[in-house]
Amino acid sequence: MNFADRLCAAVDRCGTPAVLGLDPRPEHLPAPWRRRPGEAGAGEIAECIRAWQMRLLELAAPRLPMVKPQAAFYERWGPPGMEALAEACARARELGMLVLLDGKRGDIGSTAAAYADAWLRGDGFPAADALTVNPYLGEDACRPFLDRARECGAGLFFLVKTSNPGAGLFQDHGEPPLAEAVACAVHRWGEELQGESGWSGAGAVIGATRPGELARFRELLPRALLLLPGFGFQGGTAEGLAPAFDARGHGAVVPASRSLLHAHEREDLAGRGWEEAFLAAVEEMVAALRTVCPLPSS
Amino acid sequence: MNFADRLCAAVDRCGTPAVLGLDPRPEHLPAPWRRRPGEAGAGEIAECIRAWQMRLLELAAPRLPMVKPQAAFYERWGPPGMEALAEACARARELGMLVLLDGKRGDIGSTAAAYADAWLRGDGFPAADALTVNPYLGEDACRPFLDRARECGAGLFFLVKTSNPGAGLFQDHGEPPLAEAVACAVHRWGEELQGESGWSGAGAVIGATRPGELARFRELLPRALLLLPGFGFQGGTAEGLAPAFDARGHGAVVPASRSLLHAHEREDLAGRGWEEAFLAAVEEMVAALRTVCPLPSS
Structure with a gap:
């Protein structure tokens, strides 16, 4: 089944478009696994991440349709970190969650094909359901991602307007702003990954930190699934995200990592134990x- | 010593700005290690890459100042591939080569910091001397890379105008073209990574496939080290690259991967054995x- 259709079904099943961002920061893990920088080597930290995320995914799977592991927080710990990433992807799929690998990869054609094979085909890492892609290199560089996604029934989320405060420096460049030109390209590519739901698996990343722009991007991207990062820790709120969703609650997903993963550090939840705080x-x-x-x- | 100064010294020592691009494609490895897609698993392919690259780096180290491993061709093979990448970086440094990790990473601030730590600090992977960075997310997203590079004496090569045929779709967007706006930002950032040589370790990627534009980018980036990919297999030639270099032959490096790594497949070199063909x-x-x-x- 096409990614867009799988995501709509998973969102319906869980009754929420909330996505678990998996950004393991060793100094913020719950007590048995917490490690301060410099206190432990990469191997030990990767072991802590593995133990923690196994339990975390079991808690999350019944409630959330998708997990978004952030590659950087695993690469940080070298090969043992990459083992932990592979295990997170495999376990999440076993538990029935969709996996969106957040790697923001992008390169010229033949190299882009290697990235697409790495993450979408399942030869090296367990196949993810979708991947985030940086479109700066242009259409020919995005082509191998689109081809592999079509072959594998996977999805892609292209960076359009990101959630960081300085996103506009280059993304607002020109007239129309670059991000709108990218959005138009993503809309065009979207026909190739169209699902029966009407939504396309050629999605777009639009920061949840700028709801004022969301209606405009939805207009340019009427069929693209939107990934709306920045909710919670980065200051984005639910208010203003309404234009992203259709009448059935489909069309966008909202990831959060720190506001969920560090819940046990909140004073009002601290007494409860990390599992209860997370839930x-x-x-x-x-x-x-x-x-x-x-x-x-649900 | 600052990256720019280390690179100038290494280029002087070897007498060439040529850089070995390390893009292992299993189906093009020399005979004992060659594997067709589907013929072998990720573990076996990673073993073949490891054996081959150990010898390749020994051959290259006396002749070439720097090696540029392409992360995608290692990620392709999952955790065993990442082990092979770590080994390539470590061995190249032991042999006295500089290492430029070609990952084209880029993300919002806190995630960018994790990527910078992954590749420049040596906690997870052996520390690279420099990293390629995708600037699409803006200055605040590039900031952690700049900060880590300054702390570690490392370099960065920001994508400005890439070597692929369709690079202009977004990189030429607006007036002035986006790539020129990115070049101006890289020039500004460059002061932070300035070396005693006069060159800055905040470098830029400008495709060697478009020599017509090189003089313009050199004007905008008078102190940035340039990485000029696209030489050889992608059609770039030495002709026209002159504006990139100063009177002492400093200021740019030129990577090649397929034209060097697949030399044993050339009819005119095939009789000689892969090591001789490569050299x-x-x-x-x-x-x-x-x-x-x-x-x-030299």
């Missing part, structure tokens, strides 16, 4: 998104 | 670059 933060997020995304409760 | 292709490239880069022969 409470997940429920808070699900409830906040329900105000803008009209999904029936 | 012959290296000498051809060194001689071709000597016509535009006025370095004394």
